[in-house]
Amino acid sequence: MLTNAPRGTKDIYGSYMNTWKKLEDTVNEICTNFGFNEIRTPIFEHTELFQRGVGETTDIVQKEMYSFTDKGDRNITLKPEGTAGVVRAYLERKMYADAQPTKLFYITPAFRYERPQAGRYRQFHQFGVELFGSDKPSADAEVIALAANMLKNLGITNVELHINSLGGPECRKKYNNTLKEFLSKNIDSLCPTCMERYEKNPLRILDCKNEKCQAVLKDAPLAKDELDTECKEHFEELLRLLDAMEIQYVVDPWIVRGLDYYTRTVFEFISKDIGAQGTVCGGGRYDKLIEECGGSPTPAVGFGAGIERLIMTMEAINGSNEDKPTRDIYLGYVGENAKKTTFALVNELRNNNISVETDLMSRSVKAQMKYANKIGARYSAIIGDNELEENSVRIKNMETREQIDLNIEEIAKYMKENK
RNA sequence: GUGGGUAUAGCUCAGUUGGUUAGAGCGCAAGAUUGUGGCUCUUGAGGCCGUGGGUUCGAAUCCCAUUACUCACCCCA
Numbered sequence: 001m002l003t004n005a006p007r008g009t010k011d012i013y014g015s016y017m018n019t020w021k022k023l024e025d026t027v028n029e030i031c032t033n034f035g036f037n038e039i040r041t042p043i044f045e046h047t048e049l050f051q052r053g054v055g056e057t058t059d060i061v062q063k064e065m066y067s068f069t070d071k072g073d074r075n076i077t078l079k080p081e082g083t084a085g086v087v088r089a090y091l092e093r094k095m096y097a098d099a100q101p102t103k104l105f106y107i108t109p110a111f112r113y114e115r116p117q118a119g120r121y122r123q124f125h126q127f128g129v130e131l132f133g134s135d136k137p138s139a140d141a142e143v144i145a146l147a148a149n150m151l152k153n154l155g156i157t158n159v160e161l162h163i164n165s166l167g168g169p170e171c172r173k174k175y176n177n178t179l180k181e182f183l184s185k186n187i188d189s190l191c192p193t194c195m196e197r198y199e200k201n202p203l204r205i206l207d208c209k210n211e212k213c214q215a216v217l218k219d220a221p222l223a224k225d226e227l228d229t230e231c232k233e234h235f236e237e238l239l240r241l242l243d244a245m246e247i248q249y250v251v252d253p254w255i256v257r258g259l260d261y262y263t264r265t266v267f268e269f270i271s272k273d274i275g276a277q278g279t280v281c282g283g284g285r286y287d288k289l290i291e292e293c294g295g296s297p298t299p300a301v302g303f304g305a306g307i308e309r310l311i312m313t314m315e316a317i318n319g320s321n322e323d324k325p326t327r328d329i330y331l332g333y334v335g336e337n338a339k340k341t342t343f344a345l346v347n348e349l350r351n352n353n354i355s356v357e358t359d360l361m362s363r364s365v366k367a368q369m370k371y372a373n374k375i376g377a378r379y380s381a382i383i384g385d386n387e388l389e390e391n392s393v394r395i396k397n398m399e400t401r402e403q404i405d406l407n408i409e410e411i412a413k414y415m416k417e418n419k
Numbered sequence: 420g421u422g423g424g425u426a427u428a429g430c431u432c433a434g435u436u437g438g439u440u441a442g443a444g445c446g447c448a449a450g451a452u453u454g455u456g457g458c459u460c461u462u463g464a465g466g467c468c469g470u471g472g473g474u475u476c477g478a479a480u481c482c483c484a485u486u487a488c489u490c491a492c493c494c495c496a
Binding site: 303334369 | 421448449454457486487489491492494495496
């Protein structure tokens, strides 16, 4: 137990960390270009926030939350997703009084008690974006464009954008009824889970993979055909904007998102290369959520992307990022006198922003050179009594094997020039 | 929560019909005449054979349980 991380968690280090950092840098840069500002909200919130925000009927709230009572008898939950906390902050910090729209992004751990499998962890990480204050299709377009742009910049080309509109609350209610009516004729041919869903959440039946259910659904009414004129116009304008930006998409009437708060636009970027959990990025519009959380009616769009899944898709294309570490120079030494000089020099170089390593293992010169090679040092030098006497150190380029003699004082300058 | 697969060294994996001290490759460490890397060679360290119980004269090997990992369902990022 002491040497086992809790189930469904992961240590991030080594080559995985390289990819992770690259991803974070890309995300930061793109969000800045799109005018989104970073927000970091607490890792835990009052349980009620998620019950309201994510929805009482969702699996997330009903069975997957890490909840506990703190010493002050507060009901606390580790965030199972990123949006609710941001919505809370938007209201609490009165960001609606700033220039609108408010455009925020976050990278955060999230926690769900689920059976782990490929692309699914109990602690995972979400990159997400939220845009508050605009009900216009252009806001949907901007958010989708950001996601597409990010994926492109990460070199993720093996994903497809699926998009749909569920309509506003009225359309949705109406569609639910039409769908139930349609299904009622064939309810006995549905799979057992779908028979349950018929009562609970008929929309979900649409993306059941069971063949029998698919057969029943063949001529099912589609949400996009039940939209009122406003919702329909909204969706069509969004598609026109995506076309204008040359963002490829598939209108997929079957996508239904599991979170309760979506209205109108929903979309997913789906990969076929990372197993059953193929949704790399999912989001949509949630015009009712802010009211639900106690604010005045405010439209919003956003998405969440799973960092681990993004990395999986990147690795499916490029393999894992096995970059060797690199250091500017390895400075070794022989003998006690040289040791002091070397440590002083190492410190000076580091103060000049040069990456240096030296011997901490009392190794032979040969072993020190081997180590220099392993850590990917670009240059190496060994300081001993001879070098101290003559004030001359031989700097070796590890790749070309070229060597050059320098005074100890000249080393920092030389390394800066050859950084 | 439900099902399938797996579990031997840091990693990838051998291990015969149950038989004495459990192996290989890679990695790690030391060395191959003086203070200089990558190749080669030698040597070494490192295993409660996932854990607990059972069968047996004897278990890494057979049986049961358990845990973890893994894939899928479910759900979602």
